[in-house]
Amino acid sequence: MVNTILVIGLQVVSFFLLFLLLRKRLERCLNPQELGGKVKEELTSIMVELNRTTDQNIGLLEDKIGELKGLVEKAEKRIALLKREAERRDASQNVYRQITQSKQPPEEKEKRSVQEEVVRLHREGFSAAVIAGHLGKTIGEVELIISLERRKS
Numbered sequence: 001m002v003n004t005i006l007v008i009g010l011q012v013v014s015f016f017l018l019f020l021l022l023r024k025r026l027e028r029c030l031n032p033q034e035l036g037g038k039v040k041e042e043l044t045s046i047m048v049e050l051n052r053t054t055d056q057n058i059g060l061l062e063d064k065i066g067e068l069k070g071l072v073e074k075a076e077k078r079i080a081l082l083k084r085e086a087e088r089r090d091a092s093q094n095v096y097r098q099i100t101q102s103k104q105p106p107e108e109k110e111k112r113s114v115q116e117e118v119v120r121l122h123r124e125g126f127s128a129a130v131i132a133g134h135l136g137k138t139i140g141e142v143e144l145i146i147s148l149e150r151r152k153s
Contacts, residue, residue, distance in 0.1 A: 095126055099134045118145040 028034070099121075114135060121131045122142075132142045 092130070095130050099126070099130065115145050118142050119149050122146050122149070
C-alpha cells in the first residue's frame, strides 16, 4: 500500500510538473507582448510591400500621363494646322468670289493696262496665283509686275 501511495504521489507530482511546463509554454506562446511584436512585424512587412507597389503604380501612372500629354500636344498642333488650312481655304474662296463678282465691263478692262490691273488686284490683297488665273497670265509675269511696282514705291 505504501508503494501504491508512493506511485500515485509520484504520478501526481509528475502531472503537476507536466502541467507547469505546459502552462509555461502556453504563456510564452500566448504572451501579449510577444504576439504584439509579431503583429507589428507582420504589419510592417505589409506596409513596406504596399509602399513598394504604390511606388510602382505611381511610376506607371506618371509614364502614362506623360504619353497622354505628348498625344494632346500633337493633337493640338494638328488642330491648329487644320484651322490655318481652313482659314486659307476660306480666304481663297472669298477671293475667288470677289474676283467673279467684280467683273468689269470689257470697255473698262481695255482701258486699263495689264500692269495696272495686276497692281490694283495685288493692293486689294489677292495672291499672285489668283491674279494670274484671273488675267490669264503666268504667275511669273504677275510676280515680276508686282516686284517692279514695289521698287517704284
